[in-house]
Amino acid sequence: MILRTEGLDVGYRDRVLIRGLRLAVDAGDVLAVTGPNGVGKSTLLRCLAGLIRPLGGRILVQGAPVDERSPAFRRTVASLLDTSAWYPNLTAGEHLEFVQLVNRPVPAGWFEAGALAARLGVSRFASVLPGQLSSGQRQRLALTLALARPSRLLLLDEPERHLDEAGRTAVGALLRDYARRAGAVVLASHDPTLIAAAGAQPLDVPDWHG
Numbered sequence: 498m499i500l501r502t503e504g505l506d507v508g509y510r511d512r513v514l515i516r517g518l519r520l521a522v523d524a525g526d527v528l529a530v531t532g533p534n535g536v537g538k539s540t541l542l543r544c545l546a547g548l549i550r551p552l553g554g555r556i557l558v559q560g561a562p563v564d565e566r567s568p569a570f571r572r573t574v575a576s577l578l579d580t581s582a583w584y585p586n587l588t589a590g591e592h593l594e595f596v597q598l599v600n601r602p603v604p605a606g607w608f609e610a611g612a613l614a615a616r617l618g619v620s621r622f623a624s625v626l627p628g629q630l631s632s633g634q635r636q637r638l639a640l641t642l643a644l645a646r647p648s649r650l651l652l653l654d655e656p657e658r659h660l661d662e663a664g665r666t667a668v669g670a671l672l673r674d675y676a677r678r679a680g681a682v683v684l685a686s687h688d689p690t691l692i693a694a695a696g697a698q699p700l701d702v703p704d705w706h707g
């Protein structure tokens with residue numbers, strides 16, 4: 498099992514947003530966390546990524562408790578949450594080369610960087626600096642970088658952000674391919690196009706605060 502949660506309570510201080518969540522996400526699974534604004538989808542993803550602590554319960558990634566400082570955890574988990582940081586003087590293509598360089602050796606059968614860039618349309622602006630990209634182009638680049646890094650668990654918060662319909666469909670297809678490469682995906686999304694294209698199982702978080 499790649500990701501398991503037991504009795505997971507997620508929220509801030511004494512405000513519980515999601516209570517007693519039990520998840521079992523295995524290789525090949527794509528889980529789409531859905532639900533209205535403010536129910537706690539991003540907060541859940543931040544907990545799974547080890548960026549904030551849950552209020553209760555356990556999160557196990559490949560059998561070990563979440564620990565963002567552990568190299569094994571960082572090798573296992575790739576995420577795209579909130580905003581991304583860029584090197585202002587590196588082009589889009591150089592960002593991709595950089596990610597490949599620091600993640601060597603890339604295992605056989607992993608996404609080929611050039612093919613990823615082509616599928617997400619990044620090749621067309623490979624020579625452009627991040628500050629000169631549109632929001633959708635930056636999102637395409639951020640997703641390419643997240644997928645270029647070998648991992649087993651991919652955590653994505655609203656990957657559809659800023660993307661046109663073709664982009665959302667392309668991302669969905671890539672998530673399917675990621676799962677086929679024995680990965681597990683957990684994403685938060687409001688986008689039925691992307692959820693369908695990814696072949697994701699929906700997990701609806703109810704707004705029980707009313």
Ligand SMILES: Nc1ncnc2c1ncn2[C@@H]1O[C@H](COP(=O)(O)OP(=O)(O)OP(=O)(O)O)[C@@H](O)[C@H]1O
Pocket residue numbers: 509514532533534535536537538539540541685
């Ligand atoms: N750092 C924080 N401290 C306290 N409360 C927070 C913090 N960040 C978010 N919240 C609150 O937690 C609740 C859940 O926020 P969260 O971003 O997880 O929702 P979401 O389901 O991802 O929403 P959306 O669909 O709008 O992205 C909101 O009421 C929000 O105001």
